[in-house]
Amino acid sequence: MKHFYLTCFLSTFCLSLNGQSTVNLTVDDLKDGIWRVKYPGSSVYRYIGEFEMGKPKGVFRHFYKSGKLRSQMTFQGLTGACFVQNYNEDEKLLSEGSYSSGKLKQGTWKIFNSQGLVISKETWNSGKLNGSYETFYTNGNLVESGNMKSGQKEGEWIKYFENGKKMSIENYSKGKLNGDWISYSDPGRIEVKGKYIEGLRHGEWLFYNDGKIVKTVFFHRGREFETVIIECE
Numbered sequence: 001m002k003h004f005y006l007t008c009f010l011s012t013f014c015l016s017l018n019g020q021s022t023v024n025l026t027v028d029d030l031k032d033g034i035w036r037v038k039y040p041g042s043s044v045y046r047y048i049g050e051f052e053m054g055k056p057k058g059v060f061r062h063f064y065k066s067g068k069l070r071s072q073m074t075f076q077g078l079t080g081a082c083f084v085q086n087y088n089e090d091e092k093l094l095s096e097g098s099y100s101s102g103k104l105k106q107g108t109w110k111i112f113n114s115q116g117l118v119i120s121k122e123t124w125n126s127g128k129l130n131g132s133y134e135t136f137y138t139n140g141n142l143v144e145s146g147n148m149k150s151g152q153k154e155g156e157w158i159k160y161f162e163n164g165k166k167m168s169i170e171n172y173s174k175g176k177l178n179g180d181w182i183s184y185s186d187p188g189r190i191e192v193k194g195k196y197i198e199g200l201r202h203g204e205w206l207f208y209n210d211g212k213i214v215k216t217v218f219f220h221r222g223r224e225f226e227t228v229i230i231e232c233e
Contacts, residue, residue: 022034023035023036024036024037027053030051030054032051032054033051034049034050035047035048035049035050035051039065042065044063044065044066044067046062046063047060047061047062047063048060048061049061049073052078055078055080056073056075056080056082057075057077057078058074058075059072059073059074060075061073064089066089068087068089069087069091071084071085071086071087072084072085072087079101080099080100080101080102080103081098081099081100081101081106082099083096083097083098084096084097084098084099088114090114092112092114092116093112093116094111094112095109095110096109096110097109097110097122097124100126104124104126105124105127106125106126107123108121108123108124109121109122109123109124110122113138115138117138117140118136119135119136119138120133120134120135120136121134121136123148128150128151129148129150130149130150131147132146132147133145133146133147133148137162139162141160141162141163141164142160142164143159143160144157144158144159144160145157145158146172152172152174152175153172153175154172154174155171155172156170156171157170157172158170161186163186165186165187165188166184166188167183167184168181168182168183168184169181169182171196173198176196176199178197178199179195179196180193180194180195181193181195189208189211190208190211191207191208192205192207193205193208194206194219197221198221200219200221201219201222201224202219202220202221203218203219204216204217205217205218213230214229214230215227215228215230216228216230
């Protein structure tokens with residue numbers, strides 16, 4: 001009987017030691033194996049994940065001080081690249097997308113509102129907005145769409161009314177309005193048409209009412225110098 005209790009004690013002791021020895025280990029000063037890290041002075045985990053010789057792998061989970069999930073990171077092998085999902089404290093998805101091995105945003109990122117609906121889609125390359133960019137109304141229709149280059153608007157951008165009809169067509173260069181600019185009324189008729197140069201109105205601007213030109217205004221690099229009122233018959 002004494003031998004039985006001694007065996008049980010030793011087995012339990014060994015299991016306890018084994019349990020302690022497989023968590024929060026370092027090898028050659030590098031994190032290795034399962035890590036469970038708590039907030040200082042708290043029983044709540046800050047993150048739980050696994051390392052292999054200092055490199056994260058598999059699934060990492062980060063938590064708020066309340067204990068609710070803050071983010072989940074799924075790593076691609078030992079490359080450091082990962083897919084991330086971020087949550088608010090109500091456990092609703094806030095955003096999701098990928099990071100490169102250099103810890104920079106990469107590829108398509110989606111941003112969600114508190115109802116879980118997509119409110120924007122962004123394209124990232126090496127940590128900068130590059131490529132397609134879209135924002136959405138809560139009904140799923142586009143607010144605006146266009147392209148970004150090095151974090152700035154570039155080329156043609158289109159804005160929409162909530163019903164899906166075009167509100168305006170704008171052109172950008174290095175984040176500044178540059179080129180043709182057209183705005184529309186809700187029924188789809190042109191309201192204003194003109195041109196920008198480096199963010200300033202320039203040249204002839206036409207103003208419409210019910211599809212007819214009612215006023216022409218001339219600008220020179222943002223300064224209005226002539227207005228012509230057209231009498232409607």
